[in-house]
Every structure is written in structure tokens, then in C-alpha cells.
Amino acid sequence: MTVRLDNPPWLTSAATRAVFAALEAAGGPGCARFVGGSVRNALLGQAVDDIDIATTLEPEAAFGAIRKAGLKAVPTGLAHGTVTAVSGHRPYEITTLRRDVTTDGRNATVAFTDDWGEDAARRDFRLNALYADLTGRIYDPTGAGVEDALAGRVIFVGDPVTRIREDYLRILRFFRFYAWYGRDVPDAVAMAACAAEAEGLARLSAERVSKELMKLLAAPDPRRAVAAMAAAGVLARILPEAETGPVFQRLCDLSADPVLRLAALVPAEADLLRGLAGRLRLSNAVRDRLVTGAEAAAAVRPDMGDRAARAAVYRLGARAVQDALMRQRAAGAGAPVDDQRLTALITGWTPPVLPVGGRDLARLGVAPGPETGRLLKAFEAGWIADDFPAGGHEARLRALLDPGPNPPPG
Structure with a gap:
């Protein structure tokens, strides 16, 4: 059954069509498709922030095609197959279809391909391995991505342990996507793989870990995902202080504030x-x-x-x-x-700003030095205690210099 997107504005915009026209002028019709989050979110009727495009064109060819069309082209990651086109003041990340050659759990050496199935096979979850053309037609190489997205299932592409060992960040991505898109209980096979491979999280940079954690905590309701992380022994690995x-x-x-939610953990x-x-x-x-x-x-x-x-x-x-x-x-x-x-x-x-300073004390005969700081601190404490009165400051200072039976004015 053919599934199509219902013409979301970002897909039909002139800026988007200009990018596709530039790529297809170099690679022919069908050489480019939307991929990943934009397709998934549009399918679910959710907001789309970033528009990623996959292409059979190699990076240099894609870069040249964008420039030839008069659009701004940025070589954001040519070695890994990625360039960015700017059209209508909006960035479009364009990546050549890839397959992994070697991986070390953090980085991958890739080779470019023109096989959409190979590109899908190296992605993390089936609901992210979705592509769509300019007509809105969705392509689902794994055969289950559309169904997963609609059912709220987060399931790895292929063998979960293999996917995780390619990049251990995928453990945290699993829980992040479960927080945002998952329903019911998390996939048991994925949970077992995350628990078994959790030690590999130590190989990741702190910046990558914290970025995923904050994205997870920004989900509408992260509680089930955090509970699942705790159950898999993942939360203790990255946040041993968590309660x-x-x-x-x-x-x-x-509150939906991820910083407050982190503090509350x-x-x-x-x-x-x-x-x-x-x-x-x-x-x-x-x-x-x-x-x-x-x-x-x-x-x-x-x-x-x-x-x-x-x-x-x-x-x-x-x-x-x-x-x-x-x-x-x-x-x-x-x-x-x-x-x-x-x-x-x-x-x-x-x-309000503290209404007195060292010059006020100097006029009253106090020489600059430690005594000035002590008196200003005492003045400030009384001024705060009296709820920041607007006047009577000189009398209060004089009372501090020569305390008598009567307290400074309030």
C-alpha cells in the first residue's frame, strides 16, 4: 500500500523545490528524497524542525549542483557525505547514501552508495529509516517503519546489538525516541540489548551524552523513558546521582523545562x-x-x-x-x-541597586579599607531587612558609625 504525506507546507514550498530542482538537474529525477525526522513527524502530524535530504549524488557533485543553481552551499561534512544548502533562508542538510565500512562505537568509516536499502540498513530505528519524494510518497525500505511510527514503537533496524556497537550513543537515542514517540512498554529486545551494552556508554564524549539526555528530558512526558533507563541500568551509568x-x-x-527536570532528578x-x-x-x-x-x-x-x-x-x-x-x-x-x-x-x-557606596562613607570620614566593606555589608543587610526603603540612607550610615540607643531608621 502506498502511503503519502498530506502536502505539508515545508514539502511544497518554493525553497524546498528549488533544492530538489538543483539536485535533480545533476542527478536526474528521483536522485533525492527527504529522510528521517521530517518524514516521520509529518506522517504523525507533528511539527518539523529540520529537513534532511538523502541523495545518490556524491558530496562534491551535490555541492556543485547547489552552487550552480545559485543557492548557498556549505561543505559541512564532505568526508562523511554531507553538505548544507540554504534556500529561502532555511538550511537543508543533504547527505549522500552511505554504508558503513568500519565502526568503533563512536565513529564510522563510510562508503558512498546508490542503494537506498543499504542506506536504510545503517540507520538506527525503523521509524527513522523512512524516505519521501517530492510528491509526498513514502518509501519504507525496512518494511516496518511506517507501521512502527503509527503504532508508537521504537525498534532497531536489524540486530540491536550490532546497531549499538556501531555507535553506543544509540542506547541513549533509543530512550530519547521512546520518550518522544513510544507508547506502551519499550521493545523488550531493544531493552535487553541496551542493558547488555551499557558499559559502552563510557566510550562516548560527555557532550554527546548530555545532548541526548537534555533532548530526552525535553519530551512532553519523559517519565516512562527515564524509568526504562533505570530498569536497564543505563541511567546509573550516565547519572549515578539520579533519584x-x-x-x-x-x-x-x-514544568516542561529540561533543566528543571534534570535538577529534580x-x-x-x-x-x-x-x-x-x-x-x-x-x-x-x-x-x-x-x-x-x-x-x-x-x-x-x-x-x-x-x-x-x-x-x-x-x-x-x-x-x-x-x-x-x-x-x-x-x-x-x-x-x-x-x-x-x-x-x-x-x-x-x-x-533596586544598593543606594550607597564607598564615596558616601568617605564623605562621613571613613577611610577606604576593610571597614568600608564591613559597613556597606551591614547597611545592605539592614536595608534588605527593612524591605528596601527609598530614603533615610545617610541617617542609617551615621547610625552604623555611631550606634546609639536608637536603631537606624526603617
Whole structure:
């Protein structure tokens, strides 16, 4: 039975047709097909982000054809068969049909081919080994990719152990695709292969591991996939700190943010999270967010008042307070009396700048030095405690210099 895509806009656009016209001018009709995620997602009625194209043209020929057509061509990976065409301000990754010659679990030496079946045989899962032409007709070389996609099954192409040993990242890709597309229980044969080959994950770079993990955690509901990873012994390999208990379970209902979900998978301990971020080579921004969120956890509660919330935002930053509050809610700590009020305050309040500095103290006769820092720190503590008053700053400083029976003004 012939299956066709229902003319999604990205397939029928002038930009897409220009790329196909350029390739077919060099390789003839049928030399190019859409492949992988765009076909799978369009079949399922889901959004398409990246458009990948497979072609029988060799890389140099594809590169030349794109340039000859007046489109921008980028040699993104000629040795591995990949060039990128830019048409209508959109990138199209074009890869020559390939077969593996040698693999080492991380990288493969490939040879180019004109056999669509050989190209499909080296792909990871049957639902990813789908191709479509410019009319929307789907080609399914494994004979089961369309059925798998529609049924929510993630099954390796051919022997799972063979596919995994070609690239151990496929273990994590299995759980990531299960998180996004799987239904019911994961494939038992795939699970057994992932468990048996999990030791090979140690051969992967931290960057590849963390990228897959974050993509998995960004799925609408990653909980079943994370549970399957734990059951296969895979989660412990990449995230030995993981705790898949109630905090993580509840937070997945509260937020779709993969960074928050990662934080909820481990104890809220700043040093532990700092070490985790370093081990996984997470970006500095993600590392800092994880650490500051953990540091804020002890200072905030969902039922805190406005004054306490402002003090927390001033000291810790709005993002850290929001993250800590989300974790507290997931942990069931405190009763959010007015959640909308607190969220509006945290996101809408701009912390003021400390209204005094060393020059103000110098005018009062304090010489520059350690005493200046001590006095400014004391001033700031009282100013925060009094909820950031707009005036009375000089009187407060004078009171710190000559404390009498009366406290600094509030």
C-alpha cells in the first residue's frame, strides 16, 4: 500500500523545490528524497524542525549542483557525505547514501552508495529509516517503519546489538525516541540489548551524552523513558546521582523545562550539581542555573510573603528563586497561598541597586579599607531587612558609625 504525506507546507514550498530542482538537474529525477525526522513527524502530524535530504549524488557533485543553481552551499561534512544548502533562508542538510565500512562505537568509516536499502540498513530505528519524494510518497525500505511510527514503537533496524556497537550513543537515542514517540512498554529486545551494552556508554564524549539526555528530558512526558533507563541500568551509568522519586515525578507535571527536570532528578546540593555539570560538560549557563537553584532551595518556600520574596530575589536572582520554588512545590513543601501573586512578584519586581557606596562613607570620614566593606555589608543587610526603603540612607550610615540607643531608621 502506498502511503503519502498530506502536502505539508515545508514539502511544497518554493525553497524546498528549488533544492530538489538543483539536485535533480545533476542527478536526474528521483536522485533525492527527504529522510528521517521530517518524514516521520509529518506522517504523525507533528511539527518539523529540520529537513534532511538523502541523495545518490556524491558530496562534491551535490555541492556543485547547489552552487550552480545559485543557492548557498556549505561543505559541512564532505568526508562523511554531507553538505548544507540554504534556500529561502532555511538550511537543508543533504547527505549522500552511505554504508558503513568500519565502526568503533563512536565513529564510522563510510562508503558512498546508490542503494537506498543499504542506506536504510545503517540507520538506527525503523521509524527513522523512512524516505519521501517530492510528491509526498513514502518509501519504507525496512518494511516496518511506517507501521512502527503509527503504532508508537521504537525498534532497531536489524540486530540491536550490532546497531549499538556501531555507535553506543544509540542506547541513549533509543530512550530519547521512546520518550518522544513510544507508547506502551519499550521493545523488550531493544531493552535487553541496551542493558547488555551499557558499559559502552563510557566510550562516548560527555557532550554527546548530555545532548541526548537534555533532548530526552525535553519530551512532553519523559517519565516512562527515564524509568526504562533505570530498569536497564543505563541511567546509573550516565547519572549515578539520579533519584527518580516523587520530586521528579511531580515536577514533570509542573514544568516542561529540561533543566528543571534534570535538577529534580538529583538532590538539591550545590556541590553535587556543580560536579555533575562538569562531568557532563554542560554549558556554564546551565551549570550556574543548577547550582544557584540548589543554593536558593533552603531560602525560599511557596508560602513566603512579599517581603521575603523580594529579599530572596535581590540576593539570589529571579531565575534561581523561581527554580527553587518549583522544586519546593514538586517536593510538597509549604502551601502556595497565592501562587499567582508570588509568581507575578518574582517576575515583575526589579531589584533596586544598593543606594550607597564607598564615596558616601568617605564623605562621613571613613577611610577606604576593610571597614568600608564591613559597613556597606551591614547597611545592605539592614536595608534588605527593612524591605528596601527609598530614603533615610545617610541617617542609617551615621547610625552604623555611631550606634546609639536608637536603631537606624526603617
